[in-house]
Each structure stands twice: as structure tokens, then as C-alpha cells.
Amino acid sequence: xxxxxxxxxxxxxxxxxxxxxxxxxxxxxxxxxxxxxxxxxxxxxxxxxxxxxxxxxxxxxxxxxxxxxxxxxxxxxxxxxxxxxxxxxxxxxxxxxxxxxxxxxxxxxxxxxxxxxxxxxxxxxxxxxxxxxxxxxxxxxxxxxxxxxxxxxxxxxxxxxxxxxxxxxxxxx
Numbered sequence: 489x490x491x492x493x494x495x496x497x498x499x500x501x502x503x504x505x506x507x508x509x510x511x512x513x514x515x516x517x518x519x520x521x522x523x524x525x526x527x528x529x530x531x532x533x534x535x536x537x538x539x540x541x542x543x544x545x546x547x548x549x550x551x552x553x554x555x556x557x558x559x560x561x562x563x564x565x566x567x568x569x570x571x572x573x574x575x576x577x578x579x580x581x582x583x584x585x586x587x588x589x590x591x592x593x594x595x596x597x598x599x600x601x602x603x604x605x606x607x608x609x610x611x612x613x614x615x616x617x618x619x620x621x622x623x624x625x626x627x628x629x630x631x632x633x634x635x636x637x638x639x640x641x642x643x644x645x646x647x648x649x650x651x652x653x654x655x656x657x658x659x660x661x
Contacts, residue, residue, distance in 0.1 A: 489581050490591045491532075493601055493613040494524050495628065502625035503598065510540060516646035517616045521595055522547050524614070530584050530592035531555065532604070535563075537596035543567065547595070553587050555580055557600050577607035598626045606632050612656045613638070619649040 496510075496517045497503050505512065525531045525547030533541075535558040541547075548554050548569040556563070556572050557580075563572040573580065584592050594601055594610070604610050638655035645651050 489585050489589065489609075490611045491581070491594065491604060491609050492524070492528070492591070493594045493604075493610055494521055494616075495594075495596060495601065495614070496616040496618050497628065498618060498620045498622045498625070500621050501628060502622045503596070503628050504626040505622045506624050508536065508540070508626075512618055512620045514616075514618060514647055514650045516650055517618065520614070520616060520646070520652065524593050525552075525595065528589070528591045528593050529553070530587075530589035532580060532592055532594045532600060533557070534597045534600040535560070537600070538570075542570075546570070553584060553589060555584070555592075557603075577604045577609050581609055598628065598630050602629045602632050605629060605636060606634070610657055612641070612654065615653045615655070616646065617651050617653065 495503055496513050529552030532555045538556045552569050554569045558572050559574050637658040639658050641656050642654040
């Protein structure tokens with residue numbers, strides 16, 4: 489299974505402000521996130537990302553699988569695509585494969601992205617660089633000690649101020 493990350497970042501690399509409010513994101517980021525989610529039909533996110541998006545802005549509403557990482561065993565959703573789990577990345581990859589998915593996208597947040605990068609199952613990353621700087625906020629990765637090499641695949645200008653960088657993760661030989 490191919491795993492991609494699609495994430496917005498401030499120009500200084502943080503993926504959220506301290507307010508945890510996504511009012512700094514461009515419409516182009518939102519359109520791109522929705523498009524990749526609709527294309528892959530398998531979305532992975534953490535509980536905070538889910539709480540920001542649900543119920544009105546979840547990218548999958550009628551088909552596909554939305555995996556939400558949470559320790560809350562009582563979590564429920566009216567959206568039939570949503571699966572709440574505390575499973576590790578390997579188990580989530582297995583779950584999605586068993587459901588017939590061949591490609592999934594992670595759309596946030598730090599703990600989820602870090603877990604999948606640490607597990608070595610991420611294949612590529614789409615960074616949407618937004619024209620803003622945060623004095624503090626959420627980093628892309630936390631607790632990841634490995635050095636991960638990236639190969640630039642594409643640079644795309646999304647609007648007058650926002651660019652998308654697409655990187656492949658280089659596997660050690």
C-alpha cells in the first residue's frame with residue numbers, strides 16, 4: 489500500500505498555530521486536500537484533525553474509509569466512512585488493504601504523521617507552503633529520531649503566494 493502525507497505548513501515549517509484554528513489556510517490547500525482524499529478514498533488523521541473537520545468538512549462522506557487515531561474507545565460518528573482506532577500504523581495499513589485500498593493519505597496531525605514516519609510506511613509528502621510565520625505551534629514531526637531523506641518530485645504554484653512541494657521519501661539502500 490502506498491501512503492502519502494498531504495499537509496499545509498507555515499513558511500517556518502509549523503503545521504498549526506497555537507490557536508489550532510485553520511484560518512491561515514488558502515482555498516487552494518483545501519481544494520487540494522479534498523481532491524487527494526476523494527481520489528484515494530482512504531484517509532488517515534488524528535483525533536484533533538477530526539474534531540476540526542467533523543462533521544461538515546470531512547473529505548469522505550459516503551464511500552471510502554476515514555481512519556481516526558484516538559485512545560477514546562467510546563468515540564462514535566454518524567459518518568459511515570469513519571473508523572476510530574488506537575491501532576499502530578502496520579495494523580492500519582492492514583485494515584485499509586483488507587478493505588481494498590491501495591493508496592491512503594494522511595492529512596494530520598503531528599502525532600499521526602510522526603507515528604507513520606517512524607514506522608517507515610510513508611512513501612511521499614505533499615507540503616503546501618502557506619505565506620505565514622508562527623512564533624509557536626505544532627511541528628510536523630515529534631519524537632522522530634531518524635534522518636529522513638527526501639527527493640523533490642514537483643513544485644507547483646497554487647496561487648500568488650502559496651506553493652506545493654511534492655517529495656518522495658528516499659529509502660535507505
